[in-house]
Amino acid sequence: MIQINNRAMRIVPYTVVWFAAKPNLWGCLLKYYKQSKSSEAVPGYRKEDFFTKIIDITVPVPDIEANFDKNTSYEIRRAIKDGVSTVMGTGIKAFIDFYNAFAVTKGLKKINKEFYKYKPHLFITKAVYQDQDIVMHAYIRDHSSQRVRLLHSASLFRNENDSQLRAVTGRANRLLHFEDIRFFKQLGFKIYDLGGYAYNTSDTELLKINKFKDSFGGSLLQETDYLPMSLTLLSFFKKKFRFMKDLISSFISFIHKVFSYDKWNIGYISQSPENLIHTQQLNGKINWLSEDKVDYTADPFTANINGRLHLYYEELNFWKGKGEIMMTDDMHFKNKKKVNGIMEDEIHLSYPHMFTDSNRLYCIPETGRAKQVALYQIDMNNPYKFEKIRVLLEGQAFVDSSIIHYNNKYWLFTSVSGEHGVLYLFYADTLDAPFKAHKQNPINVASNVSRSAGRLFVVGQKLYMPSQNPKRCYGGSVMINEITTITETDFQYHTAFELLPQAPYDEGLHTINFEDGLLIVDGKRKVLSAMGPFKKVIRKLKSLNNPN
Structure with a gap:
C-alpha cells in the first residue's frame, strides 16, 4: 500500500491511498483510495470502477514474452537492431522536463512540483536513441503488494515529420516496456500494471492505447476507486457555486476583451x-x-x-x-x-x-x-x-x-x-x-x-x-x-x-x-x-x- 499526502483546492488535506484491500470507514473525510481490491459499497465514499491491464511477472521471461503478439515481439527485436538502448533509473527532474516537453506537443496538462510527493515510491526508466532520450516511463512501486504501476509515459518526436524516426520511437517504447518487466521481475515484483484501461469506450484515441496494452498480453483487472465524502462535498459545492464563478469570470473576460x-x-x-x-x-x-x-x-x-x-x-x-x-x-x-x-x-x-x-x-x-x-x-x-x-x-x-x-x-x-x-x-x-x-x-x-x-x-x-x-x-x-x-x-x-x-x-x-x-x-x-x-x-x- 502506498500513501501520498495531498490537498484539494490547496485547502483541504487528504491522503491518496493506492492498492488498499478495503477503505477504512473512518477515513471518509481524509482518504482517497485508488485501485482498491474491494468492490463493496462503503459508507462515506463514492465508488467508481477502475479497469487496468496487469501482467504476471512471476513466470519465466520466455513465458511472459510468449503472450506478446507477433508484431510486438518483432518491434522489440527491431528496436535492438536500431541501436536503441535502455536505462533503468534516472532523475525526477529530467523526467518532468521530458514529460512537459511531450505534454506541449500533445496538448496535455504538465506535471508540477506535486509530482515530487511520489519520490519515495518512484522509479523512472528511459530509452535512448542516437544519444538522445526518446521514451521515458515513470512508475510507482508498492513493495507490500509487490506491484509496480505505470504512472506516466512520454515520448518525443510527436511533431516530427520523419516517419522512420516515429517508427523507431514506437519500437523503443515497446522495448522499454519489455526491459522494465525484466528489471522489475529481477527485483522480486510480481505484478506489472500498465496503468489503466479504457473499458467499454468508443473513443478512438483510447482504443489505440488499449490496443497497445493488449499487445503485451496480460489480463484485465477490475478494481475500485473510493472518493471520500470530503472531496465529494467539495465537488458538490464547487458545482453549486460554478454559476456565480462563471458569471464573474464572463464579466471579467468581457471587460478584458473589450x-x-x-x-x-x-x-x-x-x-x-x-x-x-x-x-x-x-x-x-x-x-x-x-x-x-x-x-x-x-x-x-x-x-x-x-x-x-x-x-x-x-x-x-x-x-x-x-x-x-x-x-x-x-x-x-x-x-x-x-x-x-x-x-x-x-x-x-x-x-x-x-x-x-x-x-x-x-x-x-x-x-x-x-x-x-x-x-x-x-x-x-x-x-x-x-x-x-x-x-x-x-x-x-x-x-x-x-x-x-x-x-x-x-x-x-x-x-x-x-x-x-x-x-x-x-x-x-x-x-x-x-x-x-x-x-x-x-x-x-x-x-x-x-x-x-x-x-x-x-x-x-x-x-x-x-x-x-x-x-x-x-x-x-x-x-x-x-x-x-x-x-x-x-x-x-x-x-x-x-x-x-x-x-x-x-x-x-x-x-x-x-x-x-x-x-x-x-x-x-x-x-x-x-x-x-x-x-x-x-x-x-x-x-x-x-x-x-
Missing part, C-alpha cells in the same frame, strides 16, 4: 545559445526596456556595428495601423530613429531579419503586401540607411523570412500569410544566385513550427530554428526546433522545447535573437484602457486596407 489591448516591449538577459540549449529555459530575469508610448515595440534584431550594439525592431501604433522599422544604438527608445530606404511608406514593415555575410550587414524585412522578399544592405557608417540589393523571392505574401548559411548553402526559411502548418524553404549557393524552391515545398509542419521567431543558430554543429507558437494566442510562446536533416531534397526536424513568456510581459513571446552574449526577446502584456475598443476598431480597419 477594453484591453496588446502592449509589446523588448528586453534582454545574459545568455548564450549554448546555455539555452543546455538549460532549455531563459537564464534568469529579463531586463525590460522602458516602455515606449507606442503600442508595439517587437521583433527585435541586433547587430554590432563599429563596436556598438544596434537594435532594429518593428514599431506599430494602432492609430497608424502599420508597422515601421526603427533603430536605436543605446537600448533606449527615446533615441530611436526610423530607417530609410525600405520601399514605400504605405507598406506594413516588420521582422527586420539582420545577418552578416562577408563582413557586410544585411536585412530582410517583412514586406508581405509587396509580395516579395527583398535583400537590403545597411550602410555601416550610417546604420539608419538601407539600400535595396535584390529581390530574393516574389509572387506571394511572404512573412517572417529568415536566412542562414549552413553546410555551404544559403537556406531561406519563410511562410505565406494565411497558410498555417506549412513552411517554405529555398536555397542558393551564394547570395547573388537565384534561390531555388525546396523539393518538398510546401513542407507540412506543426502549426507552432511554421512561422519563424528569430535567427536560426548553430550549437555543437546542430542547427536550431526558433518558431512562433500560436496555440494559446498570437505570439504566445517560442518553440526551439532542431533541424535534423536539411538537403536540397529532404527536410526533417523535431521540437526540442518551449520558451515561455516572463512577467510582467507574460501574455506573449514571439522573437528571440543572440548578440554579444545577450539574448534579446520581446514580450506582450495586456493593457486596460477606455481607448481599447477604439484602438481595436482602427487596427482592424487598417489591417483590411493593408494586409500582410
Whole structure:
C-alpha cells in the first residue's frame, strides 16, 4: 500500500491511498483510495470502477514474452537492431522536463512540483536513441503488494515529420516496456500494471492505447476507486457555486476583451545559445526596456556595428495601423530613429531579419503586401540607411523570412500569410544566385513550427530554428526546433522545447535573437484602457486596407 499526502483546492488535506484491500470507514473525510481490491459499497465514499491491464511477472521471461503478439515481439527485436538502448533509473527532474516537453506537443496538462510527493515510491526508466532520450516511463512501486504501476509515459518526436524516426520511437517504447518487466521481475515484483484501461469506450484515441496494452498480453483487472465524502462535498459545492464563478469570470473576460489591448516591449538577459540549449529555459530575469508610448515595440534584431550594439525592431501604433522599422544604438527608445530606404511608406514593415555575410550587414524585412522578399544592405557608417540589393523571392505574401548559411548553402526559411502548418524553404549557393524552391515545398509542419521567431543558430554543429507558437494566442510562446536533416531534397526536424513568456510581459513571446552574449526577446502584456475598443476598431480597419 502506498500513501501520498495531498490537498484539494490547496485547502483541504487528504491522503491518496493506492492498492488498499478495503477503505477504512473512518477515513471518509481524509482518504482517497485508488485501485482498491474491494468492490463493496462503503459508507462515506463514492465508488467508481477502475479497469487496468496487469501482467504476471512471476513466470519465466520466455513465458511472459510468449503472450506478446507477433508484431510486438518483432518491434522489440527491431528496436535492438536500431541501436536503441535502455536505462533503468534516472532523475525526477529530467523526467518532468521530458514529460512537459511531450505534454506541449500533445496538448496535455504538465506535471508540477506535486509530482515530487511520489519520490519515495518512484522509479523512472528511459530509452535512448542516437544519444538522445526518446521514451521515458515513470512508475510507482508498492513493495507490500509487490506491484509496480505505470504512472506516466512520454515520448518525443510527436511533431516530427520523419516517419522512420516515429517508427523507431514506437519500437523503443515497446522495448522499454519489455526491459522494465525484466528489471522489475529481477527485483522480486510480481505484478506489472500498465496503468489503466479504457473499458467499454468508443473513443478512438483510447482504443489505440488499449490496443497497445493488449499487445503485451496480460489480463484485465477490475478494481475500485473510493472518493471520500470530503472531496465529494467539495465537488458538490464547487458545482453549486460554478454559476456565480462563471458569471464573474464572463464579466471579467468581457471587460478584458473589450477594453484591453496588446502592449509589446523588448528586453534582454545574459545568455548564450549554448546555455539555452543546455538549460532549455531563459537564464534568469529579463531586463525590460522602458516602455515606449507606442503600442508595439517587437521583433527585435541586433547587430554590432563599429563596436556598438544596434537594435532594429518593428514599431506599430494602432492609430497608424502599420508597422515601421526603427533603430536605436543605446537600448533606449527615446533615441530611436526610423530607417530609410525600405520601399514605400504605405507598406506594413516588420521582422527586420539582420545577418552578416562577408563582413557586410544585411536585412530582410517583412514586406508581405509587396509580395516579395527583398535583400537590403545597411550602410555601416550610417546604420539608419538601407539600400535595396535584390529581390530574393516574389509572387506571394511572404512573412517572417529568415536566412542562414549552413553546410555551404544559403537556406531561406519563410511562410505565406494565411497558410498555417506549412513552411517554405529555398536555397542558393551564394547570395547573388537565384534561390531555388525546396523539393518538398510546401513542407507540412506543426502549426507552432511554421512561422519563424528569430535567427536560426548553430550549437555543437546542430542547427536550431526558433518558431512562433500560436496555440494559446498570437505570439504566445517560442518553440526551439532542431533541424535534423536539411538537403536540397529532404527536410526533417523535431521540437526540442518551449520558451515561455516572463512577467510582467507574460501574455506573449514571439522573437528571440543572440548578440554579444545577450539574448534579446520581446514580450506582450495586456493593457486596460477606455481607448481599447477604439484602438481595436482602427487596427482592424487598417489591417483590411493593408494586409500582410
